[in-house]
Amino acid sequence: MPKPFGTLTAVAAPIMRSNIDTDVIIRIERLVGNGIRGSLGKWAFGSLRYLPDGSENPEFILNRAPYREAEILVTGPNFGCGSSREGAVWALQERGIRAVIGSSFGDIFFANCFQNGILPVVVDKAIVDGLAAEIELTQGAGRIGIDLEAQTITSPMGKTHHFEIDPRRRAGLLEGLDEVALTLQRDDEIRAFQAADRNQRPWIHFAGKQP
């Protein structure tokens, strides 16, 4: 069950290259196995964060102060594209990231964020670029504020921007709702649908038995 998300004021790190894929966020070999949760934070952005010899890449933003403390990422277009691996969200979360701000996100990554209480904020690219520029100007010292209830973000220089969000998603994050439990409350409807559908499309339901 996701933790509720209300407001957040935190250091933000810009990672502005477009099309950062979920393979880059977390390599697949870190996700093979059932006992991986809790071990992923140090492997987030592993390909960018570490040099071939395993030492930290001093150039990579999350290895630099004050961005080491970042809880928000400001991202380029199509962040989180590619693989559906929810481990990408787990890795960000275990690294301490609680919100990502960008002009667009990979569709599956976007959905996975909400499932884990991470807020993906979609705003115009001009606003994203402006945030990144302000972060750079203040050398990361300026924080970004996010208020989910009010649907606003506040830039390091104090500019406020409104963002749109699906009301259902917003409510889910504010309250930390468990989607599985909510849907199971509608099980009568699911079963009624299936009973009717068995007549409509019997081939889908193998007419009661599986070959």
Add this chain to the structure above:
Amino acid sequence: MEQPGRTMLAKIWDQHVIAHVSDDTDLLHVDRHLLHDLGGSRGLLDLKSRGLTVHNPELTFATPDHAISTAQGRAGTIKIGLELLAALRVETTASGIRLFDIDEPGQGIVHVIGPELGLSLPGCLIVCGDSHTCTHGGLGALAFGIGSSELTHVLATQALIQRRPKTMRVRFEGELPPGITAKDMILALIGHVGAAGGTGYAVEYAGSAIRDLPVEGRLTICNLSIELGAKIGMVAPDDKAFEYIRGRRYAPQGEMWARAVEAWRRLPSDPGAVFDREVVIDVASIEPQVTWGISPEHVIGIDGHIPDPQATDDPERRAALQTALDYMGLEAGAPIAGTPVDWVFIGSCTNSRLSDLRAAAEIARGRKVAPGVRAWIVPGSETVKRDAVAEGLDKIFTEAGFEWREPGCSMCLAANGETVAPGQRSVSTSNRNFIGRQGPRARTHLASPASAAAAAIAGAIADVRTMER
């Protein structure tokens, strides 16, 4: 008032609505849920830990593909892969889910076995914890990848809450030139619209060149939908699709078959259907495509040159191109053809079906893999493997110096330890040339099976059209 035409997406979507959740969001019924070894047992264990059971085990199917070795005899499967396989066996058995196990017809890459077994049907809503689930749209299914949380949701409820996507129609018009394949068509599209061009959309592929494609080519097209950002891709089902499905193991039979086909004929988008975005691609001008960078949108024709970052005024784009060139170890402005390769991988849910192996074998027949190149053929399923062996394709490949492997995902995503070594260059028929996708610091060039076979023979990225007979 006349009803506006409806899209195929709308028809299939509406048929699956259990309940409206909000204006644009619905609780949808899931007709087929496919599990694999990487996430299947994790989901079943998650369900168990919540004290829940699988809602409809008879609509759920499992197979190991991601983490098992594809070496002969499955030799060298990594320890964690063995654990995942064991857990998948235990948990599917406990839940009454059909598992297609290794060495059994039915085992294979989830997106190869779904269509092959007749599980993937027109109008069917299919999900799987894998982004390439869009593949099944090639038969007119509404199919998309989901994350781990959604996977647990589907196991528990056989339903999923989804926001209705926007619609895009891509019409591939004209006659495909000789030597050009479905893979070249879809890579050319990604080059045209970009890796985010389809984000937020369900894409319907249409036009004469799609109608002309065999079903396996349509599966390849739909497979790469996610690489243009769209989690759903689909092709209207037609007689070709019905003939492909007829007689398959889980396909409707007898009287049920006629009923199903009648229903499937009503699925294609109405003539007046309106899409949120339309794209038209003239296929006559498509060359064999090959990627040069670290996103599938970094793609050029085989006669093309590697882009020069200095040629663009946009500083962001310049930086992105330079990052890609540095990672790939390529020189701006150089021709892509002739770039030496170390590895060739023919396989993956994109291009591991019988027609793909035939196309590669046609190039390989009577020739030799260039010295210093390792070339793997990884069939997409146990059935593809057996059919290929029955035709003698394995002999053609091994005589040419290719390695003939067992079915699985293998080196497409390197989850099973099968990797391209750091710094080495691979031509791959898979779907992603991301940083480190085929192994840390591996350099991947995506291409069609025939083009990949040509690269293996030439020892370098090569124009397959010069090798065709």
